[in-house]
Amino acid sequence: MNQQKPLIRLFASLLWTVFLLATLAGCGQSPATPLGGATQGGEVKLTLGAYTTPREAYKELIPIFQKQWKEKTGQDVIFEESYLGSGAQSRAIVEGFEADIAALSLEADITRIQEAGLITHDWKSGAYKGMVSTSIVSFAVREGNPKGIHDWADLGKPGIEILTPNPKTSGGAMWNILALYGAAKRGFVEGVPAGDDEAAKAFLLSVLNNVSVMDKGARESITNFEKGVGDVAITYENEVLVGQMNGEKYELVIPRSTILIENPVAVVDVYAEKHGVRQAAEAFVAFLLTWEAQQIFAKYGLRPVDPQTASEVAAKYPPVEDLFTIEYFGGWKEASPTFFGKNGIYTLTVGKVQRLNP
Numbered sequence: 402m403n404q405q406k407p408l409i410r411l412f413a414s415l416l417w418t419v420f421l422l423a424t425l426a427g428c429g430q431s432p433a434t435p436l437g438g439a440t441q442g443g444e445v446k447l448t449l450g451a452y453t454t455p456r457e458a459y460k461e462l463i464p465i466f467q468k469q470w471k472e473k474t475g476q477d478v479i480f481e482e483s484y485l486g487s488g489a490q491s492r493a494i495v496e497g498f499e500a501d502i503a504a505l506s507l508e509a510d511i512t513r514i515q516e517a518g519l520i521t522h523d524w525k526s527g528a529y530k531g532m533v534s535t536s537i538v539s540f541a542v543r544e545g546n547p548k549g550i551h552d553w554a555d556l557g558k559p560g561i562e563i564l565t566p567n568p569k570t571s572g573g574a575m576w577n578i579l580a581l582y583g584a585a586k587r588g589f590v591e592g593v594p595a596g597d598d599e600a601a602k603a604f605l606l607s608v609l610n611n612v613s614v615m616d617k618g619a620r621e622s623i624t625n626f627e628k629g630v631g632d633v634a635i636t637y638e639n640e641v642l643v644g645q646m647n648g649e650k651y652e653l654v655i656p657r658s659t660i661l662i663e664n665p666v667a668v669v670d671v672y673a674e675k676h677g678v679r680q681a682a683e684a685f686v687a688f689l690l691t692w693e694a695q696q697i698f699a700k701y702g703l704r705p706v707d708p709q710t711a712s713e714v715a716a717k718y719p720p721v722e723d724l725f726t727i728e729y730f731g732g733w734k735e736a737s738p739t740f741f742g743k744n745g746i747y748t749l750t751v752g753k754v755q756r757l758n759p
Contacts, residue, residue: 415707445681448672450500452487452510452571452572453620454637455534455664459504465697468690470681478681487572494519499672501682502534504664506572506619509733511665522627524667534703536662537721538580540654541626541634541641548632552656553584554591554619556633557607564614564634573619573662577635578740578747579730580660581608589658589723609754626651637662638718639702646701652702652757658723664703734740 451459455579459482467478483500485493489701494500495517501522505511512518542550548561556563566574586605588595593604616622619636626634627649634640641653666686673679688694695710704718705711730736740747 402661412476420624425591429724441453441462443475443582444477444479445678446481446677447502447677447678447681447685448481448483449498449502449504450483450485450490450498450669451504452506452620452664453484454488454506454536454573454640455504455701456620457643457705458482458534458698458703461697461700462689463692465693467683469688470684475684478680478685484555485621486566486570486621488568488575488576489570489617492667494672499675501673501676501678502666502668502685503665503669504541506662506664507575507649507733508665509575509726509737510572511667512733514667514669517747519669520667522668522669524665527690529706531667532663532697532706533666534664535700536637536639536664536703537655537724538576538635538659538662539638539641540656541644541651542622542654543632544650544652546652546654548655550633552591553581553604553608553658554593556581556611556620556635556745557590557604558611561633562612562631563608564616564622565612565636566619567615567617568747570617572620573622573637574615575741576660576662578605579643579727579736580656581605581635582746583660583725584656584658584723587658587723589656589726602727602746605747605750606753611752612754623748632689637702637706642702655719655721657721658725659721660729661724661726663727706725 452653463480470476470478487510491505491510491513494503494514503511503514506713511524540550549555565577568574568578580604582601584590585593585601586596590604593600613631614625616625619640623634623636623644624641627644644651665687668682668686673682690707692707695705695707699705699714727733727736739745742748
């Protein structure tokens with residue numbers, strides 16, 4: 402297997418180079434032909450609509466892509482960036498925010514854009530089914546873990562003040578609810594029998610009763626935690642790692658059972674075509690899957706989808722005893738209405754928590 406690693410890296414590099422060459426040569430274009438909305442040596446503007454968590458990664462990725470694209474095509478790429486909670490960003494794009502590229506927290510938010518007729522290609526046809534990075538649901542706790550929070554069961558205890566975002570606006574919040582409920586139903590929460598939906602719902606209610614603040618997104622939630630609010634924040638693993646990189650003293654706790662967060666990226670066809678930037682937009686998405694880009698995602702605490710990069714940075718990420726995926730709930734097509742629909746499990750449960758009133 403180790404003998405294959407250099408070949409995988411070489412293949413990824415060649416794929417990226419071939420993509421750029423094909424962009425230049427495609428459709429019989431000459432060097433003076435418009436490319437991505439501008440002639441060679443001109444300028445092209447890409448609008449990125451992203452969720453809040455990977456902001457630091459994109460701040461480093463974008464200049465690298467700009468340099469590579471300039472070297473290959475002669476074009477300057479100007480980026481307009483927008484960062485919101487994943488659900489809020491998805492709705493903004495559907496309602497008229499003309500993002501050329503959507504980089505969101507979960508598949509369901511890309512599907513919303515697709516169902517609105519704005520994404521017309523098969524965005525899941527690639528090697529990683531449209532995903533560009535992963536993470537896991539974990540906890541941020543105060544230095545020294547004074548409340549003794551080690552697993553999900555601890556979040557249901559009286560007197561614990563919890564931060565988690567609002568599922569109406571945040572994809573991270575939806576992952577949090579599914580991780581919590583899934584761990585309970587799979588038998589990894591003390592006092593909750595495996596396979597018992599009613600017991601899992603009761604545990605969900607006990608945790609929601611301890612939630613003091615529901616912010617719009619995961620980044621706002623961890624920022625509030627950094628300001629001293631709450632005993633624990635349920636959040637992306639990478640949010641905690643980035644905070645620690647920036648000098649924050651809180652600690653990362655990974656529960657025994659948690660869900661694999663899978664983050665998709667897609668070109669928004671209708672807007673990219675309208676702006677004449679499809680080629681540059683597709684190239685940026687392809688760039689995000691290169692070894693170099695995947696290393697940068699890993700630098701900022703996101704788990705790579707590329708197996709080569711994942712093996713190289715594996716030591717950075719503690720193993721999870723019971724790591725499950727969205728397929729445990731039948732995929733997002735089933736999970737979204739089952740949990741977050743009008744009569745969904747979360748919707749009905751949170752309705753019993755008077756002070757949250759989402």
